[in-house]
Amino acid sequence: MTHQQPAEPTPESVSRALDALVFLGTELSGSDNDGPGEASAPAVRDLATHCRREADHLAGTLAAYGRTLGSLLVLDVVYDPERVDAETARAVLSDVLPSEARPCLTAIPVLPGSLGGRSPLALQGVSTAEPVVPADPDRFPQAAAAGVLVAVAGQFTDTDDDMVTQTSEVMDRVADLLRAHGAGWDDAVRFDVFYRAEGTTEGWAVNARERARRFMEPGPATTGIPVGFLPGRAKILLRTLAVRGARGLGLRSASWPSGHWDWPFHLPYKHGIGAASTVFVGGQVSLAPDASVIDPDDLAAQTTTSVDNILKVAAELGLGAHSVLRLIAFYRHTGPDDAATVRQVVQDRLADHTYQLTLVGLPYLAYERMVVEIEAELR
Numbered sequence: 001m002t003h004q005q006p007a008e009p010t011p012e013s014v015s016r017a018l019d020a021l022v023f024l025g026t027e028l029s030g031s032d033n034d035g036p037g038e039a040s041a042p043a044v045r046d047l048a049t050h051c052r053r054e055a056d057h058l059a060g061t062l063a064a065y066g067r068t069l070g071s072l073l074v075l076d077v078v079y080d081p082e083r084v085d086a087e088t089a090r091a092v093l094s095d096v097l098p099s100e101a102r103p104c105l106t107a108i109p110v111l112p113g114s115l116g117g118r119s120p121l122a123l124q125g126v127s128t129a130e131p132v133v134p135a136d137p138d139r140f141p142q143a144a145a146a147g148v149l150v151a152v153a154g155q156f157t158d159t160d161d162d163m164v165t166q167t168s169e170v171m172d173r174v175a176d177l178l179r180a181h182g183a184g185w186d187d188a189v190r191f192d193v194f195y196r197a198e199g200t201t202e203g204w205a206v207n208a209r210e211r212a213r214r215f216m217e218p219g220p221a222t223t224g225i226p227v228g229f230l231p232g233r234a235k236i237l238l239r240t241l242a243v244r245g246a247r248g249l250g251l252r253s254a255s256w257p258s259g260h261w262d263w264p265f266h267l268p269y270k271h272g273i274g275a276a277s278t279v280f281v282g283g284q285v286s287l288a289p290d291a292s293v294i295d296p297d298d299l300a301a302q303t304t305t306s307v308d309n310i311l312k313v314a315a316e317l318g319l320g321a322h323s324v325l326r327l328i329a330f331y332r333h334t335g336p337d338d339a340a341t342v343r344q345v346v347q348d349r350l351a352d353h354t355y356q357l358t359l360v361g362l363p364y365l366a367y368e369r370m371v372v373e374i375e376a377e378l379r
Contacts, residue, residue: 006182009148009245017147018243018276020129022065023326023377024058025356026078026122029347047084047120051096054123061356067127070100073144073151074126074241077105078360081229082112083120094139102132105140106154106239108194109229114333114361124328124358126151126241135180143177148244150183154194156234163195163235167207170238171214178242187242188220189252189273190280192375194237197226197366205264207236212267218254219268223283223375225330228363246275255279255316260309261287272313279317283330283373284309285365296369299331299338303345306374311349314378321349323378326356332371333361342372 007013059069077089086107093105103125115122128149134141143152155170155177178184193211208224220240230237246252255272272281286294286302295301306329311321329342339359346357365373 006145006244007147009249011249011251014148014243014246014249014251015276017128017130017149018278019379021149021278021377022062022067022127023356024061024125024127025326025328025358026124027357027359028061029350029353029355029357047088047092048096050119050121051089051092054119054121055093055096058123058125062127065127067129068100069098071127071129071132072101072103072125073128073132073146073149075103075105075140076124077107077121078110078115078124078358079107079121080112080115081109086231089121090140102134102139102141102144104142104144104151104153104239106237108154108360109227111228111333111361111363114339116336122358124356135177143181145181148246150178150181150187150242150244152177152240154237154239156230156237158232158234160233163207164210166235167210167238170236171211174238174240175214178240181244183242183244185214186216186247187244188215188240189243189246189275190241190282191220191222191269192239193222193224194227194230195224196228196230196235208263208267209265212269215268217268218270218273221271221273221280221282221375222269223330223373224366225283225362225373226364226366243275251276253317255313257312257316259289260312261285262289262291264291271309272317274317277379279314279319279323279378281310281313281376281378283375284313285367285370285373287367287370291367293367293370297371299341299371300345302370302372303329303331303342303374304349306372307346307349310374310376314376319378321351322353324350324353324355325377325379326358327374327376328358328360329372329374330360330362330365332364
């Protein structure tokens with residue numbers, strides 16, 4: 001597909017685009033909505049009815065900003081693979097969402113049963129004030145731009161190749177999609193990786209170096225999450241959000257607090273990336289600087305440390321708890337009390353501040369005995 005040459009970014013266009021981003025979670029702190037995992041919410045057996053309810057939830061939030069679902073640049077479907085498959089969810093959402101909504105859609109599998117009795121899926125997203133320009137005619141495009149913003153939907157390959165080979169292939173594809181909109185890896189502010197592995201350090205490290213070699217320092221905020229399921233033979237799913245021009249215009253900053261946790265070998269990513277007014281914090285965990293796990297298997301303690309680490313990263317960029325817009329908490333799900341534990345700890349650490357929240361229950365995290373990882377956006 002031929003793309004019109006994007007307008008050259010300016011300080012004003014970059015700042016305006018980032019100031020206007022709205023980050024949507026599956027639930028809102030302090031609201032009467034108990035969230036997708038609560039048994040108190042009525043069960044809906046009809047998928048279309050449930051998708052309409054989820055879409056209405058997003059639409060209601062966007063209405064407060066004078067926007068509609070057509071402003072979605074990014075849409076994530078957090079789904080239970082035992083109750084619905086990703087392609088069916090996409091097909092139903094295609095019918096449910098208004099035709100003007102053309103977001104980059106990524107389907108993220110959770111541990112079966114972790115969404116509770118209410119639903120097989122939940123929706124979260126990112127809304128922009130500028131028109132969304134899709135990269136292809138698909139209902140849910142592989143990539144889209146909104147001014148200086150470029151989003152790439154979750155990419156994977158259904159081949160028999162090993163994980164490193166698949167990673168290389170998918171990284172090349174994402175690079176091509178970014179390039180079509182005048183962006184590159186050095187414009188990425190958020191880079192998320194979902195991979196099929198057994199929740200061990202070795203499983204995480206096998207393709208970490210292959211991904212990392214594409215980035216110039218300071219790299220984006222990143223989150224790497226092992227999932228127990230991906231479609232077909234896919235071993236890895238990658239997505240990204242980029243801001244054209246922020247680095248070259250001097251509107252990009254990075255955070256790495258002194259004494260903060262680190263990976264077991266050098267990677268180019270930073271814990272926090274500031275782009276104009278907005279800060280993107282990569283997945284924060286309960287690790288020591290030597291990558292050893294603090295409070296092994298203790299969900300409440302690790303959640304406390306993860307949130308506190310987010311606030312340390314944000315503080316270096318001039319923001320505090322009142323600036324949190326959205327948190328996405330990936331946690332090891334063993335029962336219904338786990339989601340409630342994460343939710344309560346987050347609420348305690350952020351006091352009365354209102355923020356969007358998504359809870360993603362998984363069978364394990366990237367390190368043995370690490371049980372939660374939380375990423376965030378702040379302004």
